[in-house]
Amino acid sequence: MTGTSVGSKDPDRPSAPQASPGGDPSAIETRGLVKRYGRTVALDGLTMSVPRGEVFGFLGPNGAGKTTAIKVLLGLTAPTSGGAWVLGRPAGDLVARRRTGYLPEMFRYQAWLTGREVLGVHCRLIGLPRSEWDSEIRATLEGAGIADRGGDRVAGYSKGMQQRLGLAVALLGRPDVIFLDEPTSALDPVGRLEMRPILRALRDRGATVFLNSHMLSEVEQVCDRVAILERGRVAFMGPLAELLEERLVRLRMTGLGDTARAILGRFGRVAEESGWIEVRGCDPARIPDLVAELVAAGARVHAVEPRQTSLEERFRALVAGGDR
């Protein structure tokens, strides 16, 4: 089963277009996607499905293959093998690209043009009717928060403003799928806050946002589902709530003997972090029982802290080795 697949080195001519597997097309679908650069394996059988109308977080450490996956889906890079579809069409298909927006991680636009002119170029490339350009350009500049700088040359923009311009470019023409690769990397904290309602509004109108971000706190706030990529493969994919539902309790204790350790092990998975004992998967209703048993076994419990795992903690637990 192929979309953009083996033997198709031409991003403008994917292999014979076929419907994506499963009938009604998802927004994004990959099956066994492999990408090698020489001996380096960037994607190692990536398989994922992103339904329409959600904000999908795509996470992973540096070098996990996130940007490579986006480039394959956009037809900028041909895969070594496997299949990829966007809106039911083979990745790189021109019809799909007409309904897709993209903010690259390396966001650069023509410095000699004004912001409005850059958007005008993209209006023309998308094939928007001329009568819609002015309203579309105005709306996207306002949405990106740079309406007052639209008449200035890009050369005079700060990095954050260029990224906002990139967002405006990505949102031109009300695309059905928007790929955002680190969309807040150059924004200040206020700018990052402003991004959240924009992403929610996109989801609310039925668009699919594919968000590649290192800002786990931002992902936690806006994403419906996430996939965590590790060495080119999906380590976790599912609803964000499912990823975060794991409870844990942190205890600061002294006098921890073998008996106490065995008790801890009965209540969940045990780890030690910065002087705290963490027990993952412990039902909050059983915490009093845990403390009572520890005290009975001779341990001294100085602090008890029930918590829900943060995305960062789950990310670190799932991903081995950190940065490469």
Add this chain to the structure above:
Amino acid sequence: MTAFVVAWLTVREAARRRLFIALLLITAAAVTLTAWGFAQVRDALPPGTLTSDVERQLIYAQLLILVTFMFSFVLALSAVFIAAPIVAGELESGIALALLARPVRRVEYLVGRWLGVAALVFGYAVGAGVAELVVVRLITGYAPPSPVPAIGYLCAEALVLLTLALALSTRLSAITAGVIGVAIFGLAWIGGIVGGIGVALDEPGISRVGEISRLLLPTDGLWRGVAYHLEPTPLLLAAQGAGPAAAAFPFFAAEPPSTPYLAWCAGWVVLVLGLAIVSFRRREI
């Protein structure tokens, strides 16, 4: 059509980056200097008889051919250095990412760039060429016999080089593509001279060097077309009368490029542009 959008973007970039102003100023300076030079020569020549009129015509013609040769060199280098970074620069900077993610075929993007650079270079060639010829005519009263084909051959020479530079830029960095383009142009020119010496000395082995270099990069062959159409009849007769020895001199052409050779040049451009398209289609962005 997308290719024309990209071509227009290319021309617009040149305008905004002040390339037009730079070329205008350089051309104005060059035309002014050559005008002064021609005026000096005119004033130094004795007026009057038919023979001196013919001698004046020969002198003006040779000077014009020399000036045009220098201009063709400048035009060739301009073509290479405008074309080389057009694609490579956008790939290196990341500007191409957002553009090529749009519903734009890579062939349309590349052909658009090619058309845009060609428009710039042709505009420069025609504008500067006409300005120079008009000034020479005003100062000396001399006009070459076939200025339009001469400028046409100049444009063709530039088209060959910008196509080569564009093809190189689909795979190489901007600076590497530019340097290689200039180096190949220089080698082709030297090959043409060596080939001409071979013809003059009746040495087939050496003359073949020129034939091969004119096929591999047709710039020198097309330059001969420029020279031929700038030669008034007396100069042409002198070149033809000199026999094979004239072939050694890069500023003479006893005959224009043949029709099969011109067809080869057109095919060469199509082939190299085609290779550039294939290369760019397979390029990882």
